[in-house]
Amino acid sequence: MSMCYVMQLSKIKMASSVGVRKLPQYLKEIRILLCQRSSSSQGVRDWVEKCYVDLKKQNPAFPIRVRECSGIQPKMYARYDFGQESCADLENMNSQQVNETLYKFADSKPQ
Template sequence: MASVLRKALSPSIREIRILCCQTSASSLGTRQFVINTYETIKKANPDLPIMIREAKGTPARAFARFERGVERHVSLEGLDEKSVGEKIGELVSSSSTAA
């Protein structure tokens, strides 16, 4: 897991949404990431809404909403668990350029 996700995230991050398919092989890494790291991220950020949305056929991706309504997203399609963590880490680290 990206080390940035093990600690409290920037207060400019208002919400994280992770979308994936519950059955597709291309969402497997995303599902494994959620199963293995959600609790750690939530413990470090208890007031941050972290929403997991699963729907058949949904491409794996993550969204971060920052202050002033700025929203960014990354594709997680076909990535393994470690790469998913790195991509989400990059996404939440982009908060310094989000205003």
């Protein structure tokens, strides 16, 4: 195996694990809605491809629901203790912005 190939593999592995961490217990569920084809959902689709698997590996029992529906605007919902919910519009965000939105939900414990 060439050294170049090994370096590329390690870069891919490092990039995929950047920003993945345990989600707090007061956060009960994340729901993501997206369109399979619209350009406004492209960043969400990219996030699912790049980040979802690593996030699930780090949080195997945590429910992360990804729902596709034609023609809808992409959104993320966070459900907390006592049924409290927050929502964020993901329209035209890139995958990094989607990840940041998820961790904003994780960092903001409702009162």
